[in-house]
Every structure is written in C-alpha cells, then in structure tokens.
Amino acid sequence: MGRLAHRTRRTVVAALLAAALTVPLSAAARPNVPAPAPAALPPLTPATLATAYAANRADATRAARMAAAHGDSRRAAADRAIGSTRRQLLAFDGRGAGLVTEVFGDLAHAGHIAVLVPGSDTSLDTYPRFHRAAEALYAAANRGPGPRTAVVAWLGYRTPATVSATVATTTRADEAAPQLRSFVGTLRELAPGAHLSVVCHSYGSVVCGRAARGLDAADIALVGSPGTGAGDVAGLGTRARVWAARGGEDWVADVPHVRVDLLLATVGLGADPVSRDFGARVFDAGPADHSGYFTPGSASLANLARITRGETSEVTRG
Numbered sequence: 001m002g003r004l005a006h007r008t009r010r011t012v013v014a015a016l017l018a019a020a021l022t023v024p025l026s027a028a029a030r031p032n033v034p035a036p037a038p039a040a041l042p043p044l045t046p047a048t049l050a051t052a053y054a055a056n057r058a059d060a061t062r063a064a065r066m067a068a069a070h071g072d073s074r075r076a077a078a079d080r081a082i083g084s085t086r087r088q089l090l091a092f093d094g095r096g097a098g099l100v101t102e103v104f105g106d107l108a109h110a111g112h113i114a115v116l117v118p119g120s121d122t123s124l125d126t127y128p129r130f131h132r133a134a135e136a137l138y139a140a141a142n143r144g145p146g147p148r149t150a151v152v153a154w155l156g157y158r159t160p161a162t163v164s165a166t167v168a169t170t171t172r173a174d175e176a177a178p179q180l181r182s183f184v185g186t187l188r189e190l191a192p193g194a195h196l197s198v199v200c201h202s203y204g205s206v207v208c209g210r211a212a213r214g215l216d217a218a219d220i221a222l223v224g225s226p227g228t229g230a231g232d233v234a235g236l237g238t239r240a241r242v243w244a245a246r247g248g249e250d251w252v253a254d255v256p257h258v259r260v261d262l263l264l265a266t267v268g269l270g271a272d273p274v275s276r277d278f279g280a281r282v283f284d285a286g287p288a289d290h291s292g293y294f295t296p297g298s299a300s301l302a303n304l305a306r307i308t309r310g311e312t313s314e315v316t317r318g
Contacts, residue, residue, distance in 0.1 A: 033072045035063040035079075035094030044090070044186055046108035053103075056089035057082075063094030078124045090152070097158060098124030101183070102131065104138035104151040111147020112195045113187055114308035115154050115217075117180065119202025119224070120162045122155055130155060133294035137199065140296070140305035149308055150191075156183060160203060170206055170229040170269065177211035188216050195310045197221065198240075201293060202252070206269055213237035221245075221307050223285065223293040223300065226255045227269025233279040243307055244273035244280035245300060245318055247288025274318070282318040283307075 039055040042048050060083030068076035079094055082102075091101040107113065114137060118130045134153035141149035157176030160166035180198075187196060197219040200208035208220055209228025213236065220236075221243040222228065233242045246253060257272040271278045286299035293300040299316065306314045 032096065033070055033075050033094070034066045035098075036066070037095075038091065038093045044190060046190060049088075049090075049108060049190075052090055053088045056092040057085065057087060059083075059092045060087075060089065060094065060100075063092075067094070074125060078127060082124070082127065091156065094124065098127075098155075099157070100124065100127060100153075100155050102134065102153045104134055104153070105142070105148060107150045107152070107187075108190060109148070110150035110191055110194050112141065112149040112197070112309050113152065113191060114141065114149060114197045114199055114304075115152045115180075115184060115187070117154055117198060117200045117204035117207055118159060119204045120160050120167050122159045127155065129291075133201070136294045136296050136301060137304060137308065140301050141308045143305070144309075146309065149305075150194075151308075152187070154180070154183060156180065157207060167203060168269070170210055173203070173206040173210040173229065176207045180207060180211040181215050184216050197308045199223070199304055199308065200225070202226065202290065205273065209236055209270075212240070212242075215240065218310070219243065219307050219312075221304060222273045222280065223304070224250050224252050224288075224290050225273045226252050227257055227271060228273060229270050231271050232277060241312065242273075242280045243283055243315075244278070245283045245285035245293075245303065246274045247285040247290075247292055247300060249287050249289040249292070250285075251290055281315075284316040284318045 036059055039059050041052050041055055044052060060079050064076045064079035064083060067079055082100060088103040090103055093099040116134050122130050130153055134151050138151040156179050158172060160172045166172055196217050198208055198217045199221045202224045205222040205225035205228055209230055212220060215238060217240045220240045223245050225244060230236050273280050274282050283303045284299050285293060288298060288300045295301060303315050
C-alpha cells in the first residue's frame with residue numbers, strides 16, 4: 001500500500017508538470033517596458049538611508065514617465081505610486097517584471113526587523129497587494145508597547161508564475177537565495193542589535209528554505225508554504241527558530257508534498273512544513289485562505305506580529 005501511494009504521488013506531480021508546460025502561462029512575457037537602470041548608490045549605512053530612498057523614488061518616477069510614453073498606463077500607475085514622496089525605497093528596478101525593496105518604519109533604530117518575502121506572481125504590476133501585506137504586518141507589530149518594529153517588503157527576486165512549470169521546482173528560489181542572504185546581512189550591519197525575522201509567504205517560503213543555511217535571522221516563519229525543498233527543519237541547516245502555519249481555507253493543503261526526479265528536472269518542493277515530521281513550530285492561522293495571512297484582525301497576522309517582536313511564548317499554536 002505504501003508503494004502504491006508513493007507511485008500515485010509521483011504520477012500526480014508528473015501530471016502537474018505536464019499541465020504547467022501545456023497550459024498558457026498567466027504571467028507570460030509581456031513586451032518590455034522601458035525603464036532606467038537602477039541608481040548607483042553608496043553602501044547602505046544609517047547615514048545614507050535617506051539618500052537611497054530619494055534616489056530610488058526618483059528612479060520610480062522616471063520609470064513611470066517612460067512607461068506612460070510607451071503606452072503602458074498600468075505600469076506607469078504602479079511606478080508612480082511606488083515613487084510617491086512618502087515611500088522609503090531601498091531598491092528599485094523598473095525593468096521587466098520589476099524589483100523593489102520598501103521599508104516601513106525607522107530601519108536604523110528599530111528593535112525588531114521583519115523581512116517579508118513574497119510568493120508567485122508578485123511583480124511591479126501586482127505590487128499593491130504585497131505592499132498591503134507589509135503595511136498590515138507593520139501596523140500589527142507596532143500596536144503594543146516596547147521597541148518599534150520595522151518591516152521590509154523584499155521583492156528582490158523574479159517570482160514564478162502561479163501556473164508554470166517553474167513554480168513546481170526550486171529553480172527561482174535557488175537563484176534568489178544568495179540575494180536574500182546578502183540582503184539580510186546588510187540589514188544586520190545597519191541595525192546590529194535588532195531582533196531579525198524573515199516572514200515567507202507561498203513560493204517565498206521556498207526562497208527562504210533555500211537561503212536558510214547562512215541566513216542571519218533569529219526566526220523564519222513560513223505561511224501558506226508548498227514546501228521548502230527540504231525534508232525537515234534539520235535539512236534547512238539553520239539555527240533560527242522555524243515556524244509554519246497554514247490556514248483552514250488554503251488550497252496549498254492539496255499540493256503533493258514530494259520531490260520527484262523526472263527526466264529533465266526535479267519536480268516538487270518536498271515535505272509539508274506544517275506536518276509533525278517536518279519539525280517546525282506550527283502556529284494558528286485560523287481559517288485563512290492563501291491570500292489571507294495578513295488580513296488585519298486575523299489569528300495569522302497576530303501570531304506573525306508576535307514572532308516578529310520575539311514574543312515567542314505568546315504565539316498561539318496550531
């Protein structure tokens with residue numbers, strides 16, 4: 001019976017890959033929209049943060065004008081919003097699908113820092129939903145007394161499309177992992193005494209899993225995770241506390257949690273992070289669906305705020 005179940009899971013994963021290769025992709029390549037190259041910036045220090053924010057806002061504003069001249073009103077509106085005077089941008093690249101890193105709060109003086117890593121189909125065109133998630137976490141983490149929390153929305157990698165072959169492999173995550181490790185290292189230099197957490201949603205948890213070895217964070221929280229590419233917490237090779245949660249209405253529960261070597265690729269993302277055998281600290285996410293982990297007032301958001309503040313004894317377990 002065990003062998004039959006294993007063969008069945010392999011067949012399901014292979015079918016998913018075939019479907020992903022034949023179904024038209026939801027994030028198929030669109031014509032390139034012109035945008036300036038990223039600004040050349042000095043090394044990030046508390047003294048240069050304001051300069052970096054201003055330079056990246058200026059780049060986003062220039063990108064908006066170029067997109068409008070190109071006839072792409074959707075991208076122009078997205079760039080224009082990102083470049084508004086109140087946004088704190090550590091990085092911006094308007095080329096292609098786009099990359100942006102945005103800070104919420106006072107990064108240099110924060111007692112706690114949370115880095116939010118997004119999942120599939122996140123780009124400049126869809127950035128507002130990621131912005132709202134980071135904004136919600138920032139508000140929830142700063143609701144009580146104590147040291148302030150800064151939240152960093154890190155769209156620092158090219159996310160896969162939800163309907164694609166890439167989303168069923170660790171390829172994009174393997175490409176992104178060194179950048180995430182490097183970025184977290186930069187934050188450590190900016191605020192060496194801060195408690196630092198990495199909050200990883202959906203495919204972002206694959207990125208965090210591949211980056212975990214050498215990632216200088218106290219806590220790694222995985223929500224709505226399809227897997228990390230590892231078989232268990234020990235396989236991540238991290239000294240961080242590893243947390244995991246899945247909401248009651250999240251479709252990720254139906255994803256086969258296996259890794260299968262096919263002819264051209266290894267498909268699947270490994271063990272289920274909320275399973276007992278994986279070994280993460282499972283916390284309550286209530287009835288959240290796949291997009292609901294950062295809904296204000298939700299059990300999931302409350303627990304993520306506690307994790308980012310280092311209030312581990314207050315986290316309600318799942």
